[in-house]
Amino acid sequence: MPGEVWILVESLRGQVLPTTSELLTAGRRLADAAGARLVAVHLGPGADALAPGLDGADALLAVDHPALAILNPDLWVRVLEALLAERRPRFLLMGNLGYELTADLAARLDVPCLSSCQELVLEHDTLVGTCRVYGGKLLAEVTSAAPMVLAQLLPGAFAPLPAGPAPAVEKIACPVSLEDPGTTFLGLDMPPAAEVDITAAPVLISVGRGIGAAENLTLAEDLAAALGGTLAASRPVAELGWLPKARQVGKTGQTVRPRLYLAAGISGAPEHLEGMQGAQLIIAINTDPQAPIFQVAHYGVVGDCLEILPALTAALRAAEDA
Amino acid sequence: MRILVLLQAVPDLTGDLQVAPDGLSLAERGGGRVLNEFDEWALEEALQLQAAGEGEVHVLVPQANGARDILAAAWAKGARRVFLLPGSWDGVGNWGLARAVAWVVQDLPSELILTGMQSPKDADAGLGMLLAGFLRRPHVNGVRRVSLAEETAVVEKELAQGMVARFAVRLPAVLGLIGARTAPRYLPLHRLRQAAQTVPVEELPAVTPSGPLPCTLRRLLAPPPARPTTFLRGDPSQVADQLLAVLREQHVGRWAQDAR
Numbered sequence: 091m092p093g094e095v096w097i098l099v100e101s102l103r104g105q106v107l108p109t110t111s112e113l114l115t116a117g118r119r120l121a122d123a124a125g126a127r128l129v130a131v132h133l134g135p136g137a138d139a140l141a142p143g144l145d146g147a148d149a150l151l152a153v154d155h156p157a158l159a160i161l162n163p164d165l166w167v168r169v170l171e172a173l174l175a176e177r178r179p180r181f182l183l184m185g186n187l188g189y190e191l192t193a194d195l196a197a198r199l200d201v202p203c204l205s206s207c208q209e210l211v212l213e214h215d216t217l218v219g220t221c222r223v224y225g226g227k228l229l230a231e232v233t234s235a236a237p238m239v240l241a242q243l244l245p246g247a248f249a250p251l252p253a254g255p256a257p258a259v260e261k262i263a264c265p266v267s268l269e270d271p272g273t274t275f276l277g278l279d280m281p282p283a284a285e286v287d288i289t290a291a292p293v294l295i296s297v298g299r300g301i302g303a304a305e306n307l308t309l310a311e312d313l314a315a316a317l318g319g320t321l322a323a324s325r326p327v328a329e330l331g332w333l334p335k336a337r338q339v340g341k342t343g344q345t346v347r348p349r350l351y352l353a354a355g356i357s358g359a360p361e362h363l364e365g366m367q368g369a370q371l372i373i374a375i376n377t378d379p380q381a382p383i384f385q386v387a388h389y390g391v392v393g394d395c396l397e398i399l400p401a402l403t404a405a406l407r408a409a410e411d412a
Numbered sequence: 413m414r415i416l417v418l419l420q421a422v423p424d425l426t427g428d429l430q431v432a433p434d435g436l437s438l439a440e441r442g443g444g445r446v447l448n449e450f451d452e453w454a455l456e457e458a459l460q461l462q463a464a465g466e467g468e469v470h471v472l473v474p475q476a477n478g479a480r481d482i483l484a485a486a487w488a489k490g491a492r493r494v495f496l497l498p499g500s501w502d503g504v505g506n507w508g509l510a511r512a513v514a515w516v517v518q519d520l521p522s523e524l525i526l527t528g529m530q531s532p533k534d535a536d537a538g539l540g541m542l543l544a545g546f547l548r549r550p551h552v553n554g555v556r557r558v559s560l561a562e563e564t565a566v567v568e569k570e571l572a573q574g575m576v577a578r579f580a581v582r583l584p585a586v587l588g589l590i591g592a593r594t595a596p597r598y599l600p601l602h603r604l605r606q607a608a609q610t611v612p613v614e615e616l617p618a619v620t621p622s623g624p625l626p627c628t629l630r631r632l633l634a635p636p637p638a639r640p641t642t643f644l645r646g647d648p649s650q651v652a653d654q655l656l657a658v659l660r661e662q663h664v665g666r667w668a669q670d671a672r
Contacts, residue, residue, distance in 0.1 A: 160577070164550045186572070189529070190553045193537030197510065197545025202626030203537045218630070221535040224438075225425040230535040231630040242537075272550025274580040276566070281574030293665060317665040326449075330595050335574055342554070342570040342590070350664045357425065367638070371662050373655065374641075378426060382635070389658055390641045391651050398655075401648035405656045410666070 094179040095121040097147070098170075099132040099140060100187055106143030109185030109243075111250035114146040116210050116243055117183050118251060121148075123212040124180060130257060131182075133169055134158040137259050145254035155264045157271075161187060164272035167194050172265040174199055174238065181217065181239050183210075186341070188242025196240045203240040204232055206360060208247035217241075226360045226382030245341075245364050284336030286320055292349040293319035296339055296366070297327055300355015300376060300395050304332040309399040310354060316406040322346070324356045340365035354395035358383025375399075413467040413560060413583075416522035417458045418513065418539065419486065421445040421478040422532050435631045437502060445478035447485070450528025452596040454589040457558055458526050459490050459597070466560045468492050470520065472616075474501045474509055480613065485599055488607035495520065498618045504625060506534060510542035512619040517547070519616075522584065524565060529554050529588040536627050544586035552579050556591030 097113035099106065114130070121128035130147040132140060137152030144150055153169055170191065174182065184192055188205065196203035204210075208229075209220035216235040222244055223230045288294060295314040301307060307321070314321050321337060328338035339346055341361040351369035356362060358374070358381055366372070367386045374387035375395045384390045391398055423429060423438055424446045430439040447455075458469045470493045471486040473479045483494040497516060501509050517525070527540040536542075544551035556576075557568040565581045570590055581587070644654040660667050 162579075163552055167545075189538070190541070193506075193510075193541035194545035194551055196507075196537060197542045198548065200626075202507075204627065205534050205537045222635070223535050223632075224423060224429055224532045226635065227425065227429045228431065229633050229635045231633070232535050232627045233630050234627045236626055272582045272585070273552060276578040276580055278571075279568075279576040279578065281576075292668070317659075319665070329591050338574070342572060342574070344573060349668070350659070350662070371658075371664060373658070380428060384641050385635055385637045386639065387641050388639065389655070390643045391655075392643065392645075393648065393651065397648040398651055401652035402655050405649070405652040406665070409656060 093124065093126045094129050094177070095124065095126050096129050096131050096179045096182045098182065098184045098187055098191075099130050099144065100185050101132070101136070101140055104136055104139055106140055108250065109245045110144070112245065112248035113183050113185055113243060114144065115248040115251050117181075118146050120181055120210060120212055126180060129179070131173070133166055134160075137261065141256040141259050144257055146251040147257040150257045150259045152259055152261045153264050154261050155268065157268045160275055160278075161190065162271060162273055162275050163190050163194075165268050166191060167198070168266050168268065169264060170195055171198050176265060178238060180237070181241065184240070184242050185245055192240050192242045199238070201238045201240060202234040202236050203242070204234070205242040206244045207241050208244045210241060210243070222360050226358060226363065226385070227380050244360060246367060281336060284334070286337070288320055288322045288337055288339070289344050289346050291320035291346075293317055294322045294339075294346060294348045294350070295319045295352050295354065296322040296324065296356060297333070297354050297395075298324040298356030299326045301327065302355075302396060304330075306396060307332060309396060309403075313399050313403045313406070316403045316410070319350070319352070324362050353383050353387070354399055356383050357381045358386065413524065414522040415458045415461060415467040415469050415524045415526060416517065416520060417455050417469060417471045417486070417491070418525060418527035418543070419451040419455060419471055419473045419482055420448045420528075420531050420539065421473065421476040421482055422448045425532055431632045431634070436629055437632070440477070444481075445476055447482050448528050448531045450530055450589060452528075453592045454526040454528050455486060455489070456594065456596040457589055457592040460593055461558060461560060462490060467524065470495065470522065472497060472513070472520070474513070475499055476501060480611070481604070481608065483613050484607040484611040485604055487611045488599055488603050489597055494611060494613055496613050496615045498615060499620070505536045505627065505629070506531070506539045506542055507536045507627070508625055510539050510546055513539075513543055514546035515619050516616050524560070524583060525586045526558070526589055527586070529590040535629065538588060540586055540588040547586065549584050549586050550581050551586040551588070552581055553588035554590045555587045556589070557593050558587060
């Protein structure tokens with residue numbers, strides 16, 4: 091119905107993902123402010139089993155079609171475009187799926203979209219989104235009073251709601267043909283078995299591009315050995331092949347919550363922060379005082395990790411010998 | 413097959429970013445702009461496809477400080493044609509830019525458009541996926557590898573926890589790159605300087621984004637810290653001693669058993 095607030099459900103293997111709970115929080119606030127219904131939208135089979143994990147929504151709208159069981163960009167855009175055009179909700183909020191879908195849908199429907207939002211509020215009838223830009227170094231406040239707005243929320247920015255009753259499920263027929271798809275899912279490759287599980291390590295020494303060169307990794311390895319820690323990496327380091335992908339922290343890597351996360355030469359792009367900001371103690375070393383990693387660090391050192399890492403290793407060894 | 417690579421000049425994120433007095437733009441401090449790092453992967457993957465005989469790389473860059481350097485570098489690396497989209501794009505967001513690019517690519521036929529998965533100024537949305545929507549072409553975002561067959565691209569899309577989904581994408585299509593089969597190639601400075609003198613830039617007709625922009629930038633601001641950060645100062649050995657004290661106090665590492 092026009093005026094509703096929608097969120098797009100994210101699930102994996104029959105479980106609602108934490109990003110969906112955050113969408114429910116943001117959606118609930120907007121729905122209450124607008125006096126509207128909050129509707130969770132699920133594409134693919136299994137809506138009944140997911141409903142208990144979607145408490146906070148007033149209804150669950152489900153397009154139960156086996157071709158939608160896994161994210162297929164072309165098919166999902168087709169279905170959502172048809173649903174949005176027909177039912178005209180006021181807002182559609184997405185999490186990680188939004189990186190794939192928001193912009194394409196917005197352009198097709200000629201409606202505004204916001205991305206990487208860490209806050210969304212309704213001021214009178216205008217949506218105000220606070221979006222992370224420039225690698226997290228700045229925020230952009232963006233407004234739109236359009237009758238429909240799509241927004242992609244930054245994972246980790248909204249706390250989940252307290253539990254409530256499960257929404258009623260409304261199953262509808264697929265509103266559009268799924269024949270002749272522009273994208274065809276071929277398969278899913280699982281990562282090779284890792285020699286180490288960084289999600290279980292209590293102490294992580296994580297290196298970013300500031301480490302400079304692969305041969306400098308020994309500085310981090312020495313510190314990890316002295317501290318009883320495990321080596322991890324930001325995406326650029328893994329992408330350059332300096333450390334295995336299994337050690338990558340962040341959106342397309344692992345989410346970690348160690349006792350200590352020591353970030354050496356990591357700037358702290360939003361995609362990296364998403365994977366480590368739950369660490370109990372965060373120490374960041376970076377030459378750039380504006381580096382976003384300092385926004386989440388408990389302790390910060392503005393300096394060169396190539397100097398600080400060996401100094402800390404030496405201090406630890408001296409303390410060991412004392 | 414023609415592969416059009418869309419590249420953007422963006423502020424250097426390793427530099428000091430300050431908001432200009434108008435509150436809406438960045439203060440230009442003489443620091444140049446650089447190629448968006450995700451776009452570097454797109455260019456590299458396109459050049460790898462070209463090297464394998466699977467296509468011819470054309471590059472399009474919207475006008476901005478540093479745009480001609482990016483065109484020169486792309487040409488020196490192997491792009492066959494390089495195009496400059498004239499205009500002032502700073503105030504129009506990716507929405508306005510994508511509309512303009514969607515207009516001009518009608519005259520630049522290409523079976524495949526590659527660009528970076530995202531750019532640092534994506535407050536509205538990523539350029540590539542907006543472009544896919546305006547062109548109504550199939551897309552996949554977050555791609556790290558592309559191979560081409562007749563009328564189809566087979567791509568690897570990165571997912572969470574190291575998983576990779578494989579898709580066949582019907583051409584023409586738009587792909588947003590997050591990686592490539594090899595790291596972006598290095599270009600020696602002397603070759604870049606040489607290319608800057610000789611690059612045959614083809615300037616496209618000027619385009620003005622049509623229609624009102626659907627979002628309004630109200631202000632740019634520095635983010636407040638999520639928590640108060642204690643900064644440790646001094647020379648490396650002094651900082652190391654302070655870190656050691658923190659680890660001891662927080663019962664980390666060899667002091668973990670002290671907390672039990």
